[in-house]
Amino acid sequence: MTSALAGPDLDHVTSPAVPEPSAPARRGRVASLGWAWIGLVPFGAYLVVFLALPTVLSIASGFFDKKGAFTLANVGALGDPVILLTFWNSTWLSLLTAVVGAIVGALVCYALLGVSETNPLRTAVDAASGVLAQFGGVMLAFAWIATLGLQGVVTQLLEAAGIDIFADGPWIYKLPGLILPYVYFQVPLMVITFMPALSALKPQWAEANLTLGGTRASFWTRIGIPVLAPSFLASLLLLFANAFSSYATAAALASQGSQIVPLQIRAALTSETVLGRENLAGALALGMIVVVGIVMWLYSLIQRRAARWQS
Amino acid sequence: MNRLGASASTRWIVGVLVGLFFLVPLVSTLLFTFSDNATGGFTLAHWAGLFDPAKASLYQPIWVGLGNSLILAVVTVAIVLFVLAPTMVLVNLRHPRLRPVFEFVVLLPISIPAIVLVVGLAPIYLQIGRMVGTGAWTLAFAYGVTVLPFAYRSIQASMDAVDMRTLSEAGRTLGAGWPTILLRVLAPNLRQGLLAASLISVAVVLGEFTIASLLNRQVFQTGILVVSKIDGYSSAMFTLLALVLVFLLLLVIGRVGRGRPGRTRS
Numbered sequence: 001m002t003s004a005l006a007g008p009d010l011d012h013v014t015s016p017a018v019p020e021p022s023a024p025a026r027r028g029r030v031a032s033l034g035w036a037w038i039g040l041v042p043f044g045a046y047l048v049v050f051l052a053l054p055t056v057l058s059i060a061s062g063f064f065d066k067k068g069a070f071t072l073a074n075v076g077a078l079g080d081p082v083i084l085l086t087f088w089n090s091t092w093l094s095l096l097t098a099v100v101g102a103i104v105g106a107l108v109c110y111a112l113l114g115v116s117e118t119n120p121l122r123t124a125v126d127a128a129s130g131v132l133a134q135f136g137g138v139m140l141a142f143a144w145i146a147t148l149g150l151q152g153v154v155t156q157l158l159e160a161a162g163i164d165i166f167a168d169g170p171w172i173y174k175l176p177g178l179i180l181p182y183v184y185f186q187v188p189l190m191v192i193t194f195m196p197a198l199s200a201l202k203p204q205w206a207e208a209n210l211t212l213g214g215t216r217a218s219f220w221t222r223i224g225i226p227v228l229a230p231s232f233l234a235s236l237l238l239l240f241a242n243a244f245s246s247y248a249t250a251a252a253l254a255s256q257g258s259q260i261v262p263l264q265i266r267a268a269l270t271s272e273t274v275l276g277r278e279n280l281a282g283a284l285a286l287g288m289i290v291v292v293g294i295v296m297w298l299y300s301l302i303q304r305r306a307a308r309w310q311s
Numbered sequence: 312m313n314r315l316g317a318s319a320s321t322r323w324i325v326g327v328l329v330g331l332f333f334l335v336p337l338v339s340t341l342l343f344t345f346s347d348n349a350t351g352g353f354t355l356a357h358w359a360g361l362f363d364p365a366k367a368s369l370y371q372p373i374w375v376g377l378g379n380s381l382i383l384a385v386v387t388v389a390i391v392l393f394v395l396a397p398t399m400v401l402v403n404l405r406h407p408r409l410r411p412v413f414e415f416v417v418l419l420p421i422s423i424p425a426i427v428l429v430v431g432l433a434p435i436y437l438q439i440g441r442m443v444g445t446g447a448w449t450l451a452f453a454y455g456v457t458v459l460p461f462a463y464r465s466i467q468a469s470m471d472a473v474d475m476r477t478l479s480e481a482g483r484t485l486g487a488g489w490p491t492i493l494l495r496v497l498a499p500n501l502r503q504g505l506l507a508a509s510l511i512s513v514a515v516v517l518g519e520f521t522i523a524s525l526l527n528r529q530v531f532q533t534g535i536l537v538v539s540k541i542d543g544y545s546s547a548m549f550t551l552l553a554l555v556l557v558f559l560l561l562l563v564i565g566r567v568g569r570g571r572p573g574r575t576r577s
Contacts, residue, residue: 058431104329147339
């Protein structure tokens with residue numbers, strides 16, 4: 001009796017030497033397991049308030065009008081020709097820049113293959129890719145304005161050479177002007193996401209191919225490309241989702257008009273009534289998350305398959 | 312030498328072509344900051360103007376925004392170090408079964424566009440404004456979510472490289488409580504991951520524009536945008552400075568992540 005009561009105190013002193021009576025030990029574990037669950041609460045609450053709630057709110061707000069009554073009118077607006085056009089613009093812009101970015105990025109990865117990870121060139125490319133792919137945003141827009149804007153350095157050079165790139169108007173501030181800046185952040189993202197897959201190609205496979213009488217070309221057609229295809233496709237999807245949800249570059253470059261979905265959301269958020277509807281931002285956000293959600297779901301499916309070769 | 316590697320000529324062709332595409336806008340931006348809008352000639356006036364008291368009011372939005380961004384960076388790093396990291400220790404040590412779910416959740420912000428998040432954050436920040444005011448630092452709660460995937464990956468990588476279970480049990484055997492174990496046993500062993508997570512959080516916060524601009528907050532990026540409407544040269548200069556700064560940050564992260572030579576290399 002007394003030893004059981006004094007158990008927890010004695011534990012500290014005696015437990016290394018004496019086999020433990022089971023009751024206090026179990027009680028201790030239950031108590032600390034309780035604490036272990038409570039420890040998850042702060043982060044969980046944080047995620048609920050700042051991740052789950054905003055996501056749900058942004059999607060749900062599309063189903064309510066200003067007075068809080070349920071309505072399908074906003075979601076119905078997704079079928080409006082103006083909105084459909086912005087979704088179409090976003091789609092082709094994202095697809096085009098994703099394909100170009102994926103191909104060019106894959107070439108860069110191929111050129112970097114065999115360069116040691118500690119090589120200064122490689123570390124510089126890695127860091128530069130990170131800057132341009134993930135943290136550029138507004139700044140990339142300014143770099144391109146300084147290059148190809150009306151006062152841009154390249155514009156002026158070409159003008160001096162007698163070439164007026166803006167003969168049909170300053171397209172750099174419109175939808176086509178987004179293509180180059182988007183490729184500018186898509187290529188680095190491809191380098192970041194595709195490099196691990198390419199580095200995982202085993203030199204032994206090349207040796208086996210040579211031993212069996214294959215050539216350098218047959219290595220790529222028979223082994224390299226089939227093994228890399230899922231990774232390439234997954235990266236392509238990631239690039240598409242990335243361009244589709246990108247806002248900053250477009251917002252800084254296209255100061256007027258709302259040619260793509262994120263800019264349409266800006267218009268809906270700042271002017272309240274687009275197409276004479278309230279809470280359209282919520283409906284647009286819903287449309288956007290459906291597209292990006294499907295793409296990212298496919299991405300994770302393919303990525304899982306691609307991971308087989310990267311062990 | 313890796314036999315799979317491209318031939319030297321392929322390397323050069325790809326390197327030169329892609330390199331040109333990436334260098335032209337950066338070099339153009341640099342040249343742009345040296346160009347004289349009146350004569351088209353070369354001038355240092357724009358750079359000198361950075362320190363000209365007469366132009367101080369022009370740069371006001373950028374300095375205010377930069378100050379706010381630095382505060383946000385500090386608070387965001389605090390969220391990463393004092394909320395995310397301890398929770399990850401807990402999940403790894405006590406709830407290993409929760410790890411796949413936890414990973415799924417913290418990587419979610421990659422799939423949820425910031426522009427979607429901001430639609431739902433607007434009403435939440437309206438409430439926060441009523442409760443604790445509209446101080447710049449409050450935005451850090453939203454930034455904490457956007458840096459989650461980056462910070463998680465950095466920290467998890469170093470947690471995978473360290474036997475946290477043995478370390479914490481050793482600490483407890485020697486009589487240490489959990490706070491001591493977290494601060495004096497685990498944190499020093501995870502310092503590379505924690506440092507990388509902190510630096511990448513700083514980079515994310517300095518580059519963030521979407522949430523801040525749509526919630527009408529003043530941060531570094533919105534400051535550059537405001538100034539660019541008045542003076543294109545200054546936005547070009549700050550663009551270059553910021554890109555170089557983040558580049559250096561990421562170089563350091565690359566160093567840190569790779570660890571000391573001969574130790575974490577396999």
